[in-house]
Structure formats: C-alpha cells, structure tokens
Amino acid sequence: MSSTDREEREARLAERRARFSAEQQSLLEQRLRARAPRTETAPAPTSLVAIQPAGSRPPFFCVHPAGGDVLCFQALSQHMGAGQPFYGLQSRGLGAGEQELESIEAMAAAYREEIVRAAPGPYHLGGWSLGGAVVYELARQLAAEGKPVALLAILDATPGPWPDAGPELDEGDDVYWLMEIADYLRRLWGFDLGLSADALRALDPKERTRRFLAALKSTPFATAGPEPLRRLLDVFKANVRAFRRYRPAPYPGPVTLFRPAEAESPSDPTLGWGALAPRVDIETVPGDHITALAEPHVRALAERLRARIDRSDSTKETE
Helix, strand or coil, X not given: CCHHHHHHHHHHHHHHHCCCCHHHHHHHHHHHHHHCCCCCCCCCCCCEEEEECCCCCCCEEEECCCCCCCHHHHHHHHHCCCCCCEEEEXXXXXXXXXXXXXXXXXXXXXXXXXXXXXXXXXXXEEEECHHHHHHHHHHHHHHHCCCCEEEEEEECCCCCCCCCCCCCCCCCCHHHHHHHHHHHHHHHHCCCCCCCHHHHHCCCHHHHHHHHHHHHCCCCXXXXXXXXXXXXXXXXXXXXXXXXXXXXXXXXXXXXXXXXXXXXXXXXXXXXXXXXXXXXXXXXXXXXXXXXXXXXCHHHHHHHHHHHHHHHHHHHHHC
16 A cells, blocks of 8 residues: 555544544544453453443443444433433453353343442343343343332344244354444444445455455444454354343333334334333334434434433332
C-alpha cells in the first residue's frame, strides 16, 4: 500500500470515528482493550460493562445479543438520558484467555452474581435478541432466590427455537458467521464492508480472514489481528448453540415485550412468552429487529423503555 493510499484510508477512518459520540468512542476503546492480548496475569473474567454508570434512577442491566458485545446498546443508553444508569452484560470469551459459557443457564448464573454484587434491587433487566432468553433465565433465577425483579424487558426475542430447533447450523462454515457480522455492522452502524458470501467462500480460510480484517480496518471496529476475530466467532457460535439447546421453564412475573413494527408478524404476538409468564405486555416500536436499536428508531425505544422503568417503580411503591 502506498503512503497516499494509507493516508486516505486513515482519513476515512478518522471521519467515521468522528460520527461516534464521546461515550461511544470510550465504550469502543473498552471493547478493543478487552480483546487485546494480555501480557500479565489476567484478572477474573467479568461481564458487567458500565455504559452509563451515573444517575439517581434505578440501574438498568441489559444482556448482549448472539455476538456477545454490548456496544450495540450505547445509543439506547444515550437516549434514555444522563440520569439513567445503564449497564451492559457482555459474553465471557471475548477477552484473551477467557472461556465462553456453554449454556443459557450458565450465562444467567454468571451475570446474576455480578448484578447482585453491583446493586441491591429491585432489578430492572433487559435483553436483546439472544439476550432476551438469557435475561429471562436470569430473572427466573433471581425470582427463585426471592430477589425482586421490577422489570423484565425483552427486546424482540423468543424463548428459543423449541421444541423443534430444526437442522444444526454448520459451525465450520465461517462464511455464514462472517456475513452475519457484516450485516450487523451495516444495518446497525451503517458500515458497509463491501463483502459478499460468494467472494469469501472462494478464498482459503487464511486469506478469508485477512480479507475480512482488511475490510474491518475501514471501520472503527478494526481488531488487532486474527485472534480477536477468532474469539468473536467462537463466542458467536457458542451463544447460538446454547440458545438452540435452551428449554425455558415458567417465570412467575410479568414480561414486557418490545416488538418492532417492521418485524415479521407470527401467529403468536407474544413470540412464545405467553406460554411461560402470567402476563405479557407488548410495546410496539419503530424499525425491525436490528434497526430498532439504530438511529433514528432507537429514540422511540428509549422513551418507551424509560416509561416502563418509571411505571414499574410506581407499581412497587403502591404495592
């Protein structure tokens, strides 16, 4: 690469980074540091990420989607206001030396321990996509311990593909998983990697990784090398595998389900949660499964979620 090409690429990357707010850039730096190789004894793994820790309102804890990362919640946190503490729970295994968790129950138990250490409750919980199943199990475990759950907010998620999960995904086909990441970056963040499944499939594994990493360098999500990308793929696969094996049991409290207006309309508007919880309140928000968390739709989601937190607090006060 010539010096001119390098300068142009760096200028494009700087321009794209400039789109991020100060909070987004800070969270991105946390994410990249967590994936960098560690040269000293690694601390105990942790999943709790303080996206916005300040404020006097009850903290909201939100569980990661299948990719395991929580940067996707930054815009949601920002629009919920400076007074709303917002914590993400990201997957174990993204950091060097960490081991991914292999079941929804194990994820929920690990995250429950961190949440209980961080706050006394009542707990305001949420999860998007795969995170909806994890946070549901987390709420079940809290309820079983007698700990109060003020709000269980599920952001466009199902309890799991059960009882018939269908054919297993080919975990050896990295092209599928890489294209899922590319689609996520395009629809949530507006970064088009310019890659196609056919082009990637025509390459040998080493060249495929090199090509994908080269495309990431044009975005703020560039990684230090192949190893962080491999960890991301391993976590992604482990999370989907856990989701497909999950068999949820009933939950004694209400569920608030946020459904995007542009999502598919199944025969069961509760997406299966109605068979597990005594009540499911449905909130319709703009966007589809991914764009509901992207600008400009995320503003409406934040307003509805903040109102639900207020309502849950008012209900507790009158009980």
